[in-house]
Amino acid sequence: ESVVPDVTVSTHELVFGDCYLRHAYKKVIELVNHSNLPAKFELQPQDEISRCVARYEADYPKGVIDPFQQRVVTVSFSTERLDRVQLPMFFRVVGHDEDPLEVQCIANGIGPSLTVTPPQIKWGDIQVLKDVEKTLKVKNESLVPACFGVLIMKRNSRFRVNVSEVTLGASETVNIKVAANLDDVQHFKDDLCLVVTEGGEITIPLTAKGVGTTITCPEYELGAEPRVNLESQFTCRMCRRSIVLTNEGPKPQVLSWVNGTAMAAASAMRQAAAKEDDKKKKSTKESEPVEVFRVEMNGSSEPFTLEPAASCTLDIIGMSRKAGLITEKLCCRNKADKEQRVIIEMHVGADFVDPLCEFSHSFLNFEYKHNIEPHAGGIPQYTLPVTLKNICALPLECSMKCSGAPFSIDCNDVDLKPGESATLQVMFDPGYKSDKVSEIVKQAVAINYSIGPSVHPACDRATPGFHPKRGNVDLTGVINYPNLKFDKAELKFGAVLNDTTKRLKVKCTNTSSILTIFAWSFVVPDDAKKRPGSSKSDTALSLKSDPALPINSVFDILPIRSSLLPGQSEDVEFVFFGHANHRYKAIAVCTVQGGPEYEIKLEGEASSIQYKFDRLALDYGNVMYDKFSNEDLVLHNTGKVKFDFNILSDNIAAPTVIKAVPQSATIQPNEKVKIQIQFYPGMPTAVTCSFAVEVAHFDPQQIKVTGKGMFPHLAANLPRLDPVRVA
Structure with a gap:
């Protein structure tokens, strides 16, 4: 009789549940020998087709189980595809070749599992055209490696990521940079998709709003x-x-x-x-x-x-x-x-x-004092330096200009960098004029700053292209010659009485700062030498055809020579001798040693006094005896010599009174004076009297006054009834 061992399995199903792909999961089963014979077992090999679905292994693929004993076998199982998997596993026992022990391995195959933080990304308001990054944290929560692709859903999206594919080991974490670069001021939306191999897709919403400008x-x-x-x-x-x-x-x-x-x-x-x-x-x-x-x-x-x-x-x-x-x-x-x-x-x-230069001197003073002693080389020139420094933060183009003689400069243009300096030589020529007249010349070196053509406002005091603000170095040149000043340049003696003398004074002042020595002389102009018979000119020397007199017998000057200290003054007396019925002209020339010549024109005439009255008798007619009556008497100076007149009325017998307005006066040549004669009869009767007018040195002229003093009266002839009684 043939006897085979009786062997059973503890379970015919091994349920593994959710299993990550290609990850081994273990469970145990027991093989039990119920007989008194040893049992030999062997796990049948897995075919290639089933390996595409799942894989299993045992720690004891074969062995012997002693009588009435059991064998614990650990089964390692891994799936190769997603979803439900059921795969039989067979143990062959010797003696039961046609009836192996069957164990069903049941599992649900799942892919990698990822978690993302945050679940959505919000940028809020961000500047346009700028990369603004956010971090997406991705963790592999599974027991197997995870491979996933990263992509943005929309084409030409304004969002982007720094990776396109990632592989994570079990429990590993990765930070993915998500950048937003917006190109408009509006809301933007998109989705970030994680495509997990054998694990599905994860969608992360992306939102942002662009602000600013593109x-x-x-x-x-x-x-x-x-x-x-x-x-x-x-x-x-x-x-x-x-x-x-x-x-x-x-x-x-x-x-x-x-x-x-x-x-x-x-x-x-x-x-x-x-x-x-x-x-x-x-x-x-x-x-x-x-x-x-x-x-x-x-x-x-x-x-x-x-x-x-x-x-x-x-x-x-x-x-x-x-x-x-x-x-x-x-x-x-x-x-x-x-x-x-x-x-x-x-x-x-x-x-x-502002363009600005600093000057070493804001003004330059020159002074020249003439030396009356002759010296070689003529009048010297004077030179003084002035330094310009650019104290503004920009380079300067300086254009310099003098107003003209007696000043000049050695350079007209200079360029200065910030902080740079240049020296300018200013020359002064006191002999630029030959008139030997003292003067104080005030000018300036004008410094214009060129800043290009676009100057606002345009400067009307400078060339176009120059800044309105200018620099100036004031120049003063004092030229000292021995000079005099006269308070009159012409003396007209007028007409004087024949064979009399007239004196006029001229104030002479030394206006220079040096000693002045001068002397006087006469010059007779050509027109003053003409004879009355050969010319009708008013400037003839004489009104008569007498021989011409020496000029020094007509005019005289006192003093003829003199000197004055600086600022000192004196009166120069000019004397005219009036030769009968002659007119004279001359020029008095004052010659200053080392200085100019001064001329004073002289003119004088001698003549007799001539006058006439418009009438020699004043008839007042009938006037009130107790009131003044007025008549005018006109005195006319018909000559060329002024004269004085005086009214003499003190000899009038009282009660008659004669007054004259004006009582006395001076009458200029060809002038008429109206004299008001005031007549007071003083009694009611006819009055005849006279007063005298005294003219210059002539005998008094008698003026006859006639008038009749009247008073109010009334004569009445009225009829009366009883003249005797009434009277």
Whole structure:
């Protein structure tokens, strides 16, 4: 009889549950020998087809089980595909070849499991055209390596990641950088997808909003209120900084620029003016703030449309008439969807400076004193230096000019770097004129600063292209010759009485700073030598055809020679001797040693006194005896010599009174004087009397006065009834 061992298995199903692909999971089974014979067993090999589904192994693929014993076998099982897997495993027992022991291995194959933090990425408001990164933390929560691809769902997305494929070991973590670079001011949405090999897909929502501007330039970050420093610039000259703007956005943009600082100041002034009266409003309007900086786009200040991917030139232009550090805010507005918003705020500043030189001397004084002693070489020239130093922060082109003689300079143009100096020689020529007249010449060396053609405002005192502000070095040249000053340049003695003398004085002053020695002489002009018979000229020497007299017998000067210390004065007396019925002209020449000559014209005439009255008798007729009556007497000077007259009326017997107005006076040649004679009869009767008029040295002229004093009276002849009684 043939007997085979009786062997059983402890379970016919091994349920492994969820199993990660290609990861071995272990369970145990027992093979039990129920007979008294040893049992030999062997795990049948797995075919190749089943290996594509799952794999199993045993720690004891074969062996012997003693009688009534059991064998514990550990089964290692791994799946090769997803979802449910059921695979039989057979143990063959010797003696039971046709009926092996079957154990079903059941499992659910699953792929790698990932967790992401955060589950969605929100950037919020971010600057456009800038990479803003966020970190996505991905962890492999499975027991097997995980391989996954990383991709953004939308084409031409504004989001991107730094990796495209990642492999993570079991329990490993990786940080994925997700960057947003937005090209427009709007909301952006997209999805980041993790495609896990044999593990499905994980979607992470991405959201961001673009703020700022898509207008860019290489030099400045326009979205961060850039500061444009134009550094040091001259006042009254336009300064310019050019930059290139590019529209990096997908839409055309209509750009316009305004000066935000000036607009804010104007608004504040208008608000203040609203609280004032009309007069103050007017003054506020007149003092509107002035823009220092402005903007032009492609040479125009009008709104400019910048197309996508296009560029334009932005010119920042500044000009200030005042020196100092000035900063203003320029605002760029973009017109989109019927509204304007400020997309760029740019702070532009410059240090405006006046061109300025420091001079070693603000003025130069020259002085020349003439030496009356002759010296070799003539009159010397004087030279003084003046140093110019550029004390402003910019190079200077200096153009220097003198007003003219007696000053000159050795250089007309010089260029100075900041802090650099140059020395200028100023020459003074006291002998530039030959008139030997003392004078004080005041001029200046004018230093003009060239700053180019665009000067505002244009300087009407300097050549175009020069700054209105100029430098000056005042020049004073004192030239001292022995000089005199006379208070009269002409002496007219007029007509004097024949054979009399007239004296006139002229004040002579030494106006120089050196001793003056001078002497007098006479010059008779040619026209004064003419005879009356040969010319009708009024300047003939004599009115008669007598032989001409020596001039020194007609005029005399006292003193004829003299000297004066600086500032000293004296009177020079000129004497005219009136030879009967002659007219004389001469020139007195004062010759100053080492100085100029001075001329004083002299003119005099001798003649007799001639006069006449318009009448020699005054008839007043009937006048009130107790009142003054007036008549005019005219005295006419018919000659060329003035004379005095005097009315003598003291011999009139009382009560008659005669008064004259004026009582006395001087009558000039050819002048008429009206004398008012006032007659007072003093009694009611006829009055005849006379008074005298005394003219010069002549005998008094008697003037006869007649008149009749009257008084009011009435004669009446009336009839009477009883003349005796009534009378």
